[in-house]
Amino acid sequence: MNLLPDFEYRRPKSLSGVLSALEESQGKAVLLAGGTDLIPRMKLGLEQPGWIIDIKDVENLRFITIEGENLTIGTLTSVHTVAKNTLIKTYFPTLHEAAVATASEIIQIRGTIGGNLLQETRCNRYNKSETWRHAFPPCLKTGGKACNVIKGARTCRSVYCGDLAPALLSLDASVVVATTQGEREIPLNEIFTGNGTSPFSLNKTDLVKMLKIPLRKTRGRYKKFRLRETIDYPILGIALSVDDAGRGYLVLGACGPRPLKYGFSTPEEAADIPRKAFEDMKPIDNMPLPPRYRKHLVRVFAERVLGEIIF
Numbered sequence: 001m002n003l004l005p006d007f008e009y010r011r012p013k014s015l016s017g018v019l020s021a022l023e024e025s026q027g028k029a030v031l032l033a034g035g036t037d038l039i040p041r042m043k044l045g046l047e048q049p050g051w052i053i054d055i056k057d058v059e060n061l062r063f064i065t066i067e068g069e070n071l072t073i074g075t076l077t078s079v080h081t082v083a084k085n086t087l088i089k090t091y092f093p094t095l096h097e098a099a100v101a102t103a104s105e106i107i108q109i110r111g112t113i114g115g116n117l118l119q120e121t122r123c124n125r126y127n128k129s130e131t132w133r134h135a136f137p138p139c140l141k142t143g144g145k146a147c148n149v150i151k152g153a154r155t156c157r158s159v160y161c162g163d164l165a166p167a168l169l170s171l172d173a174s175v176v177v178a179t180t181q182g183e184r185e186i187p188l189n190e191i192f193t194g195n196g197t198s199p200f201s202l203n204k205t206d207l208v209k210m211l212k213i214p215l216r217k218t219r220g221r222y223k224k225f226r227l228r229e230t231i232d233y234p235i236l237g238i239a240l241s242v243d244d245a246g247r248g249y250l251v252l253g254a255c256g257p258r259p260l261k262y263g264f265s266t267p268e269e270a271a272d273i274p275r276k277a278f279e280d281m282k283p284i285d286n287m288p289l290p291p292r293y294r295k296h297l298v299r300v301f302a303e304r305v306l307g308e309i310i311f
Contacts, residue, residue: 004042011054018055018207019180025051027204032056033076034111036103037119045130046120046142061209064088070212072176075114079164080105082113092213094220094241098167101224104231114208117165117175121158121196121257122233123286125149141197149286156196157284159254166239166253167222169261171213177202178209185212192258199257218243221305225297227288235289238301240309250306252298255281270310274302 008025012018022029028050032038041047055061061076064085071087082088083099102108102116125148126133126141138144140156147153165188173188188211193201202208220241226232237253245265250273252260260280264270278299283291 005048007049008051009054010051011057013057015058015060015178015207015209018053018058019178019205021051021053022205022207023180025053025204029053029204031207033115034078035115036107036111037115041120044127045133046127055207063210066215067212069215071215073113073211073213075112075208075210077113078109079103079111079113079116080108082164083108091215091217092167092171092220092241094170094218094222094239095164095167095213097220097222098163098224098237098239101222101234101237102163107231113164113211116162117168117211118200118202118208119160119162121156121160121199123149123156123158123196124288125286126158149284157257157286158196158199159256159287160192160196160199160258161233161237161254163222163224163234163237163253166237166251166259167220167241168211168213169251169259170220170239170241170249171218172249173211173213175211176209177206179203179205179207183209189261194256194258196257216243218248219309220248221309223301223305225301235287236294236297236301238298238305240305242309246310250277250302252277252281252302254287255283255294255298267310270306273306274299277302 010021030049032052032054061074063074065072079099079102089096136148139148169188174185175188176185191201218241222239224234225236226234234254239251242248247265250262262273281295281298283294285291
């Protein structure tokens with residue numbers, strides 16, 4: 001474990017103060033909310049920001065409310081609050097189950113929905129101490145020229161392991177991003193690049209202000225495979241949400257640099273998803289279990305969750 005590096009620390013009291021600080025930092029800042037992802041990364045030397053902007057005092061970023069035809073969730077809303085919210089449990093059971101399955105209750109109380117959504121990708125050759133990493137050439141994610149898992153590879157395949165993103169994607173959620181120039185709404189699926197070195201398409205001056213979910217009652221499940229029953233990141237996460245008309249999405253998490261999303265409008269289309277998912281899943285040896293086994297899990301879990309909700 002390393003000592004934290006020197007950095008400029010700011011703790012604005014308002015949203016405008018946060019946006020101004022992001023602009024002033026000229027791309028050198030990271031945002032601190034719950035800190036459950038950022039602080040361990042800093043202690044491992046994986047993150048060495050010039051600025052830390054602590055946003056915990058911005059109270060108007062904590063909310064769950066109905067606005068028109070959408071449910072909106074502020075970025076600082078804790079994972080625990082999401083898990084306990086009655087409206088979410090009633091309308092969006094997939095999101096409720098994903099929040100309950102996230103880490104442990106202590107981490108849920110500290111961690112935020114925005115932080116969980118924007119957590120960095122992971123790899124068992126990367127998420128190690130600085131001393132351990134120095135025994136190998138730099139990988140793509142640490143500024144090197146090649147992957148240390150697949151020799152010669154020029155694209156990082158580190159794995160996005162967030163629990164909430166698959167559930168939110170299955171609900172067709174979007175994010176509202178704020179800057180000093182104004183706000184814009186982006187479909188959640190579009191913020192993922194599919195490249196592990198830079199997994200998100202957002203700019204350094206962007207702040208995810210809130211999430212928006214179309215307010216329609218759904219049926220669904222979130223299933224998570226992990227080595228231990230608590231705390232662990234998913235080795236595979238599958239989210240399924242279906243509306244009253246039988247339309248919906250199945251989303252795979254922890255299967256690569258971005259979640260994989262499959263839409264369907266009939267039972268026949270849904271039935272073909274496990275085959276498609278199995279073919280699309282291209283795991284590499286950068287997680288605790290062998291790639292071949294993780295690929296097998298995709299079909300098994302997809303068939304299982306579809307059987308519970310649709311068939």
